[in-house]
Amino acid sequence: MLYEISLLLHSYLRWLIFIAMIGCLGLAWWGVLRQRTWGKWESRFAAAFAMLASIQFVMGVLLFIVPDGIAQAALRDMGASMRVRELRFFGLEHPLQMVIAIGLVHLGWARARKAKLDRSRFRWTAGSFTVASLLILAAIPWWRPQVRPIVVSSAPPAPAAIALTGGDAERGATLFTQSIGGQPACSTCHAWDDTRIVGPGMAGIATRAAERVPGQSAADYLVNSIVNPAAFVVEGYANVMPATFGQVLDEEQIRDLVAYMLTNR
Ligand code: HEC
Known part of the structure; x- marks a missing residue:
């Protein structure tokens, strides 16, 4: 149950992060190219990006440690898991890439807050958010359902239509x-x-x-x-x-x- 709820939240939160990410990238690069002054929207978007990424990190850690989860299934036998795409992905690639990306988002936002010049604020956010976004885009399991059904029906499946006798x-x-x-x-x-x-x-x-x-x-x-x-x-x-x-x-x-x-x- 905990697993299903965390998975649902993790899956939907992704879209909010996606919006924050697009906003941050647009504002950061616009600022760099047009040499704009750093304003409240830049701060709001960067803060939202960093905060949402942190919440997503907590959800991710939950999913990682839940015993029935894919990550724990992968960790049980890493050697076997590395040959199975889903297990390799959720046991290793996805968490690793996302943790680096979340670190970069926080780095960019922290640097922007500390910087004295608007130019460095825009450069820090543009640089670190761009790399973070590329990592995030590469580590999203796009082949899985993008929008999860809230209620999963559990009707018993019909038996497959295969003749069952004569196996060797x-x-x-x-x-x-x-x-x-x-x-x-x-x-x-x-x-x-x-x-x-x-x-x-x-x-x-x-x-x-x-x-x-x-x-x-x-x-x-x-x-x-x-x-x-x-x-x-x-x-x-x-x-x-x-x-x-x-x-x-x-x-x-x-x-x-x-x-x-x-x-x-
Ligand atoms: C990547 C790992 C993986 C591979 C490869 C795999 N399975 Fe499974 N299998 C599982 C997991 C995990 C479960 C338990 C979850 C489920 O029911 O889907 C399972 C469940 C089953 C079950 C139900 C077991 C029970 O106790 O009710 C059967 C039967 C089964 N697999 C047969 C096979 C056969 C036959 C193959 C090869 C054609 C195969 N599996 C390949 C991971 C795998």
């Missing part, structure tokens, strides 16, 4: 440890015993799969876990399993993987 567990075992379509192998995130890597260990998966979603057989549930992992997210884990396996695996491969997982009782 041995082929599935091989597939489980292979990189598939540029995605990391299942075994990068899932141990075959009950060790937690990024995702849950597979020990006993055949048994618990039958109980996960009412109305879904173990095989139905396993197919859905592969083709639509976001539809049911195991409690205590982040929704970071790649969503593209449904496109890169053919039906036979999915049947093989399911047959393999069904051997783990």
Whole structure:
């Protein structure tokens, strides 16, 4: 719950920061180029930029330390995480770049307040805000939803329409440890015993799969876990399993993987 609320705030606050950032950049560069005098709007925008960045930092730290969050999932096994884009991004790149950017915003604003000449105020803010803005723009996860729905519906997903018999567990075992379509192998995130890597260990998966979603057989549930992992997210884990396996695996491969997982009782 804490995670969802912080994520929502973090996600929406970004747009306020975006407005403050555009305002700051415009005023700073206009001041540099036109040699204007520093006025109250320059101060207001710079103060707002710095303040919003600080609030965003606090939200970010919360998201970073929440146990179910993506960052903590990434930290659990950094070696495996570096091969998974989302985990590398939220565990390392995004926090690092944003912390530097927030530092630069504060530096620019502090220098502007201390400077005696308007010319140096404009130069400090233009320089540091520009670098900070580039870092921020590069470290925003643009591929994720820009506007999050406030209420997420939790209707149980319909089972995928795949024939479930005839899978070959041995082929599935091989597939489980292979990189598939540029995605990391299942075994990068899932141990075959009950060790937690990024995702849950597979020990006993055949048994618990039958109980996960009412109305879904173990095989139905396993197919859905592969083709639509976001539809049911195991409690205590982040929704970071790649969503593209449904496109890169053919039906036979999915049947093989399911047959393999069904051997783990
Ligand atoms: C990047 C890491 C990652 C990869 C790669 C990955 N998974 Fe997952 N998987 C997760 C996480 C995290 C969860 C728990 C959250 C969820 O339910 O989505 C999960 C959940 C599951 C579950 C449900 C487990 C349960 O206890 O109910 C199954 C089944 C599963 N994955 C199978 C696979 C298979 C098969 C592959 C390879 C085709 C695979 N996963 C690849 C991270 C991954």
